[in-house]
Amino acid sequence: MLETYAQTSSNSHYGERSAESSNSAIDPICKMPQDPGPCRGFQRRWSFDLSQGQCVEFIYGGCKGNANNFEFKEDCEERCGAYKGYFSPEDEVAIDFINTSVCHLPHERGNCRASLQRWGFDASSGRCVQFIYGGCGGNENNFETKQDCEQKCLANIPNSKPADMNDAIDPDCRLPKEVGPCRARLRQWYYDVSSDQCLEFYYGGCRGNANKFQSKEACEAKCKSGELDHMSEL
Numbered sequence: 593m594l595e596t597y598a599q600t601s602s603n604s605h606y607g608e609r610s611a612e613s614s615n616s617a618i619d620p621i622c623k624m625p626q627d628p629g630p631c632r633g634f635q636r637r638w639s640f641d642l643s644q645g646q647c648v649e650f651i652y653g654g655c656k657g658n659a660n661n662f663e664f665k666e667d668c669e670e671r672c673g674a675y676k677g678y679f680s681p682e683d684e685v686a687i688d689f690i691n692t693s694v695c696h697l698p699h700e701r702g703n704c705r706a707s708l709q710r711w712g713f714d715a716s717s718g719r720c721v722q723f724i725y726g727g728c729g730g731n732e733n734n735f736e737t738k739q740d741c742e743q744k745c746l747a748n749i750p751n752s753k754p755a756d757m758n759d760a761i762d763p764d765c766r767l768p769k770e771v772g773p774c775r776a777r778l779r780q781w782y783y784d785v786s787s788d789q790c791l792e793f794y795y796g797g798c799r800g801n802a803n804k805f806q807s808k809e810a811c812e813a814k815c816k817s818g819e820l821d822h823m824s825e826l
Contacts, residue, residue, distance in 0.1 A: 602623065621659045622672035628652050628728035629657035632704060638662045640672035643694065647673060651704065651728040674706035694732045698769070699768065702729035706800070711735045713745035717786040720745065723768040724801070761785065765815035767803035772796035781805045783815035790816060 633654025705728030776797030
């Protein structure tokens with residue numbers, strides 16, 4: 593496994609020293625965590641992500657926050673982007689370890705109330721799956737496209753499941769369980785990709801998504817994959 597190799601490799605120890613020494617030279621603003629602030633606006637901004645060594649987009653609420661907040665990607669890179677390559681080529685193992693750690697983060701909706709379709713890596717199933725992002729906060733395991741997620745995570749995790757297993761599943765069945773904002777308690781069923789099972793949950797009564805069925809039988813008829821069962825037995 594990559595994590596074990598990264599922890600025991602002499603290159604990773606070198607990478608830790610290299611990152612630590614160069615980290616002290618980074619502009620303090622660029623070390624600040626991404627902060628959407630307490631307001632509920634929807635402004636696209638950029639901040640420098642120290643773990644990725646690059647400027648990433650986020651949703652700013654419109655008030656407070658911190659100085660690691662740039663209107664344009666170019667402004668962020670002008671101030672912080674010089675540190676994008678602070679790992680030397682010998683630190684490739686350490687960089688892969690950082691990327692893999694990002695992919696093990698849980699899917700987080702965040703603090704805001706938008707309903708944005710995003711992709712995140714599901715470590716339990718070894719694949720990229722869709723989830724609903726609120727628009728601010730959350731973590732780095734959040735990608736606009738499936739391709740971005742796979743490029744970041746599947747390349748760094750050697751035991752990932754084949755993509756064709758995921759392609760056999762109806763797109764509606766890949767959506768995460770979504771209770772919705774209302775407060776009813778309606779018994780429904782959804783398909784859980786990681787376990788290849790239809791599971792019961794309580795639906796709030798409004799919004800939500802298409803991964804929602806009135807019976808287990810209806811869920812299994814659309815989502816349960818006999819092909820996946822056969823492949824898992826091989």
